[in-house]
Amino acid sequence: MTVHILALETSSSVCGVALLSCSDDAVRVFVQEHDATGEHAERLLPMADGVMREAGIDRAQLSGVAFGQGPGGFTGLRVACGVAQGIAYALGVPVVPIVSLLAVAERDRNRQAQTGAVRVVVQDARMGEVYLGVYQDRVAGTAVQWETLQAPVLLDAADVGPWLSQAWPEWPSTGHRPPVLRLVGDALDAYPDLRLIRLDGIDTEAGDALRADAAAIASLALQAWRDGATLAPDHAMPLYVRDKVAYTTRERESGAGGNPRAEGFPIRIEPMLPEHLDDVAEIESLVQSFPWSRRNFQDGLDAGYTAYVARQAGRTVGFYMAMFAPDVAHVLVIAVAPDQQKKGIGGRLLDHCEQMARSKQLPAIILEVRPSNGNALAFYRHGGYQQLSTRRDYYPAADGRREDACIMQKAL
Missing domain, CATH: 3.30.420.40 (ATPase, nucleotide binding domain)
Known part of the structure; x- marks a missing residue:
């Protein structure tokens, strides 16, 4: 073909x-x-x-x-x-x-012919800031597949080293020793001190200032x-990461800058445990009109469903629960705390779920979403999900009515 x-x-x-x-x-x-x-x-x-x-x-x-x-x-x-x-x-x-940051990692892999390195792409975002994304390539048969270890975020250039020191131990490694960590991207020329970053316990090197x-x-x-x-x-839509460049005098005096910035502590994806359920139920109640109860989540854990939480600085900021059937993965529920949305956490959780499904050699992953939830529809479409069908009267709605569900699927 x-x-x-x-x-x-x-x-x-x-x-x-x-x-x-x-x-x-x-x-x-x-x-x-x-x-x-x-x-x-x-x-x-x-x-x-x-x-x-x-x-x-x-x-x-x-x-x-x-x-x-x-x-x-x-x-x-x-x-x-x-x-x-x-x-x-x-x-x-x-x-x-x-x-675009992944394309920088692809360029570096093609130039270096080095497979398995963790590539930290740092792109100049101006105003003393960088866009940062982290990627690792793996060979699957004759194809090269990329895993996103950190979706693009915005950081002060001076914070890249400390942020990486906290984040890298959470990333998967290949073989019996940590992989090489390579910094690449045009921010290496804009902020030369980035070339001096060295992390304990992992080989760190500065590559080329690629775009x-x-x-x-x-x-x-x-x-x-x-x-x-x-x-x-x-x-289709652009991926801005920084939502705003121009600020009023009052905003600048209050400390406003590029946003959304990466937090000082990395996001950790951990198995959902009973001690997380209060936080999980609270997040669910804040983002859903008809939320799952704490008992629903407990029943899911008891039934053996796969469930993970996103944790940051000791706080639960998101979660998902999924059921892995013999022929398909089914995302039952996924949510991010309102004040932590649009920071890549939802993407990290969904990517984690997809990786779990791939590890079980499942061909596809499905989920339901309300047609009225435009933000969720855009989020899933952005992640490669396509509408498969409509399930009539699936969700409860106001005044005792029911709302349809869009069944969305992504081939794995």
Whole structure:
């Protein structure tokens, strides 16, 4: 089967377009790049036409459109997302969003030919801050699969070393000794002290000041396309991480800065125990109109359901409970404390659940969500879930009524 993927990357000053063609395991990549801040919108489509002409590919032959979704420059992210959506919608093909920090890790792996290293990607976010994400690659047959150890967060550049010192012991290691930890990304040039970070008990090294490029986006998109991790064009969205850049004088005087920042202590995913149930039930009551009770959660533990909590600095900030049947994984309930939402915790919990399902060799994972819960629908679609069907009158609703459930599924 022949696959043609157009990839767009504009998270930095570099505007890049790549056309990846894969046929009978032979992969060709055609790339055009231009470094000019503020010219992404006018250059992106002509560059896309250029790489397709060079490859001899007509637009109608495209299998999908990938884009670097961020984090990065706000305007650049919106341009890439919008253009990808427009092309994909016009051609009736899916969109493949790729985290730009992961593309940096992919570039470093290709340059170093080093498998299994933990790659800490640090990208300059300006104002003394960095975007940070942590990734580890594993070889599965002939394919390379990436595990996200830390979804993108925002940190003060000076806090990267202390944050890593607390976080790295929680990450899985390969073999009989800790893997190499490599720092890569353009923040290494913006904040040279990052190159001096050394952690006790793990080999630490500073790599190159890389940025995401369209070729890496295309490579990751091919694997995502094969895995079915695509979206309908209208479900694609940028990954900003920092929600706000401009602040009023009053906000600055009160200490406002880039947000949401990573907390000083890392998130730990731990098995749910009876002593967590009060916290779990409280979080559930804060986020659901018709919440599970503490007894419901206790019954789930007694029944042997898989359940984990997200803990930070001694506090339970999120949880999930799932049932692993012989043929499918079923997320029964998942929630994050209101004041801790939009910090990547929900993504960490869902990713953990998916990893557990993969370890049991289950082919898919399903869950239910209210059609009226737009934020949850967007969250799951962003994670690669697609609506499978509708379950009528599944949820209780106000005034004794019932609400349907959207059944969503992700192939593993």
